[in-house]
Amino acid sequence: MQANSQHLQQTEVSPPLLNYQNVLSPRKSDPRIQSPLFLADIGQLLTLQSASRKPDPRRGSDLKELGIIENAAVLCLAGKIVSVGTTKDALRDPWLKKNRKKVTEIDCADKVVLPGFVDSHTHPVFISPRLLDFEKHIEGASYEEIAAAGGGIRSSLDDVRKARKRVLAEKILAALRDMAAHGTTTVEAKSGYGLTVESEMKSLEAIRDAAKQWPGTVISTLLGAHVVPKEFQGCSQKYVEIVCKEMIPQAAKRKLAQFVDVFCEKGAFTAAETEQIFEAAKRHGLSVRAHMGQLSETRLQPFLRFDPASLDHMDHVNEDDIAELAKHDTVTTLVPGANYFLGLKEYPNARKLIDAGVPVALATDYNPGTSPTLSMPMAMSLACTHMKMSPAEAIAASTINGAWALRVADHKGSIEPGKDADLAIFSVKDYREIPYWFGANLCSMTVVSGSLAHPR
Ligand SMILES: [Zn+2]
Numbered sequence: 361m362q363a364n365s366q367h368l369q370q371t372e373v374s375p376p377l378l379n380y381q382n383v384l385s386p387r388k389s390d391p392r393i394q395s396p397l398f399l400a401d402i403g404q405l406l407t408l409q410s411a412s413r414k415p416d417p418r419r420g421s422d423l424k425e426l427g428i429i430e431n432a433a434v435l436c437l438a439g440k441i442v443s444v445g446t447t448k449d450a451l452r453d454p455w456l457k458k459n460r461k462k463v464t465e466i467d468c469a470d471k472v473v474l475p476g477f478v479d480s481h482t483h484p485v486f487i488s489p490r491l492l493d494f495e496k497h498i499e500g501a502s503y504e505e506i507a508a509a510g511g512g513i514r515s516s517l518d519d520v521r522k523a524r525k526r527v528l529a530e531k532i533l534a535a536l537r538d539m540a541a542h543g544t545t546t547v548e549a550k551s552g553y554g555l556t557v558e559s560e561m562k563s564l565e566a567i568r569d570a571a572k573q574w575p576g577t578v579i580s581t582l583l584g585a586h587v588v589p590k591e592f593q594g595c596s597q598k599y600v601e602i603v604c605k606e607m608i609p610q611a612a613k614r615k616l617a618q619f620v621d622v623f624c625e626k627g628a629f630t631a632a633e634t635e636q637i638f639e640a641a642k643r644h645g646l647s648v649r650a651h652m653g654q655l656s657e658t659r660l661q662p663f664l665r666f667d668p669a670s671l672d673h674m675d676h677v678n679e680d681d682i683a684e685l686a687k688h689d690t691v692t693t694l695v696p697g698a699n700y701f702l703g704l705k706e707y708p709n710a711r712k713l714i715d716a717g718v719p720v721a722l723a724t725d726y727n728p729g730t731s732p733t734l735s736m737p738m739a740m741s742l743a744c745t746h747m748k749m750s751p752a753e754a755i756a757a758s759t760i761n762g763a764w765a766l767r768v769a770d771h772k773g774s775i776e777p778g779k780d781a782d783l784a785i786f787s788v789k790d791y792r793e794i795p796y797w798f799g800a801n802l803c804s805m806t807v808v809s810g811s812l813a814h815p816r
Contacts, residue, residue: 396463397436397781397810398456399473400447403789405432406474407444408760408774417691417719417764424752426791427774434473435463436781439809444775464812466805472791474755475775476545476576476782476806477736478762481672481693481723483550483583484535484570485528485563487519490728503655503702503730504627512729513553513587520553520563528566529573535726535734536574540813542735543784543803545576546763546772548723550621552583557606560584564616575808576782579766581649582607582617585637587628600633604640612644619669623651624658631658638666647767653677654698664688670721670765673698675708686717691765694757695725696742697733710747721761722754741798751792781810 407427410418418425433450435443443450450456456463493511506512520528532549539547549571551563564580571578584607585600592599611617620641624634628651638648648666652658654673660681663671672693677685685692694708713720722739725731733739740754749757763773771780785805786794794802806813 396459397807397812398450398463398465399434399436399468399783399785399807400450400465402432402434402447402468402473403430403470404472404791405429405434405444405775406472406755406791407776408475408756409776410760415769417689417761417769418756419686419717419719420714423714423720423756423761424750426752426755428791432473434775434781434783436807436810439781439811441775441777441779441781443777466785468785470787470789471804472786472788472794473775474543474784474786474791475759475773476784476808477543477758478546478721478766478768478773479539479544479723479726479734479736479758480548480670480691480721480762480765481550481695481725482535482547482734483552483725483727484532484547485520485549485551485566486516486553486728487523487527487531488516488728489732490515493729497702507587507627514590516553516728517555517589521556521559525562525566525569528563529569532566532570533573536570536576536578539726539734539736540574540576540806540808541803542737542801543786543806544734544736545782545784545806545808545813546579546766546768547576548579548581548619548766550581550583551617552586552621555584555586555589557602557610560607561610561614561616564611568616575811575813577768577772577780579619579768580617581619581621582611582646583621583623584608585620585622585629585633587623596629596633600629600636603637608637608640608644608646612646617646619649620646621649621651625651625655631662635662635666638663638668642666649765660684664690669767672723672725673708674713675699675706677709677713682713682716682718685713689719689764691719691721691761693721693723693762693765694743694747695723695731695739696746697731697739698725699746700742701731701733707742707746710743710749714749714753719761719764720749720753720757721765722757723762723765735801737794737801737803738798741795744795745798751795754795755791781807783807
């Protein structure tokens with residue numbers, strides 16, 4: 361653990377450039393403008409600032425750089441982080457001295473404060489847990505056998521197709537709130553359990569409606585290409601045409617999604633179909649990401665020209681592709697919750713990826729079939745115990761590299777002046793306790809855009 365004797369840093373927006381008068385008299389109509397928030401006496405502040413300050417996803421040994429400050433303080437104003445440093449330096453700040461009474465102060469002694477988690481891979485648009493699948497897994501059926509018997513992704517379709525948008529939005533919002541309670545402040549949310557134009561658009565609208573009621577940040581993804589629905593079995597090309605010519609144009613035109621995702625796998629979509637869908641996404645100005653290498657290896661070269669923000673799962677990756685990925689900013693997002701829930705002995709080879717210089721992120725893959733967890737600390741714990749990532753690497757993969765995987769690293773994923781004031785406060789003295797106490801939620805408070813989103 362390194363102690364960082366960084367001095368109080370102030371942004372370009374600190375006094376006098378920032379108009380404090382406006383901040384201290386918030387307009388009632390804008391709930392995001394809150395009174396200033398001062399976190400003081402923080403036992404360990406994990407800033408995730410990188411010494412190299414390269415505007416790049418974290419790779420190799422940089423992944424374990426947490427930028428720790430002890431006895432630290434963070435000042436947040438108007439939803440942004442304004443200053444970061446030691447409490448001693450913060451208390452000498454003339455602006456703080458003058459305005460201390462107007463500031464909400466939180467004593468963070470014996471606590472760890474870190475950037476709010478960025479969960480860059482979730483499927484929250486579903487109605488019911490898949491309990492029959494759960495039992496079948498326990499009895500020994502494989503993922504493919506359950507899917508072939510009508511379980512798996514297809515079994516969630518009926519519920520979502522029939523559901524009213526309001527009901528879906530309520531389910532999503534409940535999940536988002538639970539995520540915030542576990543320290544997550546930015547979430548990528550995918551559609552993908554409707555698989556008709558109408559129900560995919562309804563799913564994306566439900567994500568939008570839930571996001572409006574949640575203070576955190578939601579990035580939405582169209583996953584119309586999750587699996588080929590039953591009615592297109594044997595003529596998947598017809599379904600791909602619908603994804604490319606109807607779903608993607610509508611989602612783009614109505615600004616319902618920022619990304620297009622494809623499940624590229626045997627039994628789902630081929631590499632050629634994935635390329636076709638990526639081409640359509642790019643034509644309509646949407647960025648791409650994919651489920652890749654979960655059950656079998658797919659060569660990555662044809663996809664890298666689309667500059668995917670992230671390739672996820674990646675249990676099976678070709679050696680030559682690992683070397684290629686190390687040269688790109690495409691993040692490899694590992695989701696060990698799926699391996700855990702499916703009772704797999706093998707996990708993605710995080711060590712090999714990290715040591716080769718591939719930028720790695722962690723996410724929950726929250727979904728009803730293969731990873732019903734929304735806890736990033738649980739994903740981190742699995743990364744440590746089953747993928748041999750160090751606690752420090754797991755934290756960086758869950759914050760700054762998650763932000764890279766969603767292309768929001770310019771304002772999320774680290775605690776530095778000018779970035780969004782999204783923070784998680786854990787009731788532990790040492791950051792290593794976060795993945796250590798697995799299955800427990802030790803997040804005591806979440807700050808989103810400078811406001812307390814989830815005080816416990
Ligand atoms: Zn997934």
